[in-house]
Every structure is written in C-alpha cells, then in structure tokens.
Amino acid sequence: MSGVTGHSADLPILPGATLGVLGGGQLGRMFAHAAQRMGYFTAVLDPDADSPAGRVSHHHIHTDYADVDGLARLAGLADAVTTEFENVPAPSLEHLAVARPVSPAASAIAIAQDRIAEKAHFTRCGVPCAPYAVIETAEQLAAVDEQLLLPGILKTARLGYDGKGQQRVKTRAELVEAWQAAGCVPCVLEKMLPLEFECSVILARGRDGQIVHFPPQRNLHRDGILAVTEVHPQNMPKTVAQGAVNSARSIASGLDYVGVLCVEFFALADGSLVVNEMAPRPHNSGHYTMEACDVSQFELQVRTLAGLPLTAPRQHSPAVMLNLLGDLWFPDGEGDGIKPVAPRWSEVLAVPGTHLHLYGKLAPRRGRKMGHLTLTGATLESVRANASQAALLLGLPALA
DSSP, X not given: OOSSBSOOOOSSOOBTBEEEEEOOSXXXXXXXXXXXXXXXXXXXXXXXXXXXXXXXXXXXXXXXXTOHHHXXXXXXXXXXXXXXXXXXXXXXXXXXXXXXXXSSOHHHHHHHTXXXXXXXXXXXXXXXXXXXXXXXXXXXXXXXXXXXXXXXXXXXXXXXOTTTTEEEEOSHHHHHXXXXXTTSOOEEEEEOOOEEEEEEEEEEEOTTXXXXXXXXXXXXXXXXXXXXEEESTTSSOHHHHHHHHHHHHXXXXXXXOOEEEEEEEEEETTSOEEEEEEESSXXXXXXXXXXXXXXXXXXXXXXXXXXXXXXXXXXXXXXXXXXXXXXXXXXXXXXXXXXXXXXXXXXXXXXXXXXXXXXOOSSOOXXXXXXXXXEEOSSHHHHHHHXXXXXXXXXXXOOO
C-alpha cells in the first residue's frame, strides 16, 4: 500500500507551481489560503458553483468528482493533487494518479471510507478498538453476542460523519429495528464504553516516512458534531497523550500514508485508549493550529503534497476552538423559512485573543458548519475565561 499513487514527479514541487484539491468545502478553502500564502497557485474541483474553496482559488473546475473531462482538466492544471474530504470516489484519485502525484493515496482514502476496512486496519496495526461486530447479513445480525456488544452504537459502514448514520441500541429488538431502518446496508455494531473524554491526534507524514505531529487535542462533541477543542499541556494525562500519538503514528505508517491524518480516540475511565476513526485530511479539531502554532495543519498539508521538508510544529499559546454552526443565525430556535440573524460579532471580537474564521458559505442552516472561533492567550486560565465569555455572547452552552 503506497501513500502516493501512480505518477512520480520531480520533488520538491516549489512555489509558483499549481496544487490541486478535490473538494471545495472549508478545508479546501483553508488549504488554498495556506498554499497561496506560500506562493502556489491553486485549482479546485467541486460540483458546487459557489463552493467555499472554489470562490477563493485561482481555478475552479465545476464538475462532478467522477467526471473524466473535469479530472483531465485538473490534471492539466495541477502539478500534484490532494483531497479535502474522504468521500470523494477513490477511483477518481486513481485516475488522477496516472498523470500526477496524488496524496493521500486512493488506497488510504478507500479504507477511511469504510468502517469495516478501517477497523481491520486498526487491528492490523495493533491499535485497540471498542469491541465490535460486522453486520452485513441477517445471519451476522442474529449471531451478535448481546452480552459483549449491547448496549452499543450501530454505524453504517459508509458515508457516516458528524454523527450521521449512527443509532444507539440497547436491546436486540432495537438493533434489528435500527439495521432495518438503515436499509440493511453493511454496518458495524460497537459496544458503548464508559468514556472519560475524547481526543484526537493530527500528524503529517512525508514521502520519506518522516512523521511530525501536533499535541493531542481534547474534544467535546454535541449531537455527534465537534463543539469545543482545548489544547494545552494539561489537557490530558501524559501517558494518554503519548499513547494516542504512538497509535496514530502506527496507523499512518501501516498505510504508508503521505499527507495530514487525524486519528480520533476515546479515553476510557480506566486510563486506556480505544481508537474511534481516522480522517485522511486536516480536521476540525486542528483549526486552532492556524493561530496557536508556528506551522498550521494546512501548511503541513501543502508541504507533504509538494514534497517540502517537514518541521515539527510548536504550539506557542494555549488554545480553545469553538465550532460555529448555522444554529447561531437562528437564535429563536427556528430554521428553514426564517430570516437568519447575524451573531454578535462586534461584541465577540472585543474579547481578547479571539480569531474569527467564517467559511464563505452563502446560507446558514441548522447543523451546518459555518465557521470557527479560536481563542489564544498567555495562560490557560485567561484563554478559558475568554472562551467562556465568547460562548456566552454567542449563546453557546458553557464550556465543560
């Protein structure tokens, strides 16, 4: 399994060249900004004419991800190509890799698209998962060990993110009903475990196998969507942090991965870790790196794609990141059909250490990621106090 597929190029690919990205969402937008700051031109392929990344890129190829002509245009413009989300068709990456370096490789993306393949990879790497069972047939459903796996969470094997495609089940009857409601598609049933907290590790791995990483992030999710990330030396026990880093490195090396990778973990009450899932791209929990570190996750994405040297990032400020969903534009709790109201940006930006990022999405919707707010400062206490003040002004729940 190779981290870069197909065509090889003269490396490094230096500023002045064009870097391409499949996907036009906010992660592609922030990749484009980082690449442009370093002197690269950018090309985005995305089916949305108003995609956030397409609106800021030098070239926007407005086609479907599987469109052969669109892929040929991207290969003609870009000297190397990456992706900003894992649900682009892996065959499209394979097609591009015939002509241009592509990272991460289609093989790594394909594993991240399928929870069954993903868990098998984690097991091969010696990284513990929660107890689970694969359910692809009625026979496998009937064979589920209730004592071992219930209560649990039934997750569709494909196309699940931000809590989508997941149902909690306590009994066999609920499990059967949930699988039928999912359309009897391939699923994974995971046992629910007593969680202490959630965390993630973001690393970058180069073509030469060198790995650098950011400090592990401590995360809080609400309704399956990341809400708050805190990063500072005291955010988790050192043994847990080191275990997460070691596991993430093993997962990346096992894929012969090239690019930025996020691995999410559950920290259990007994001090142990189990892996949840991986994202073969920059991650929401790493947005703080743009202000709190000397190298951001998006610059590392540029560096891995272009074959530039990787330097170990240094976090110079404690940070708290608040996710900004479209709900904030509807303070009365309504949504569709109601005119959105802009949040109190002037008051929020008066809070010391605030850094506002809005993603250029034209229409807020409930549950849609519209932006994020990062707070940095000299001390953890000041950052947490300011983050609490910003959350109050935005009408967000208090920090845990």
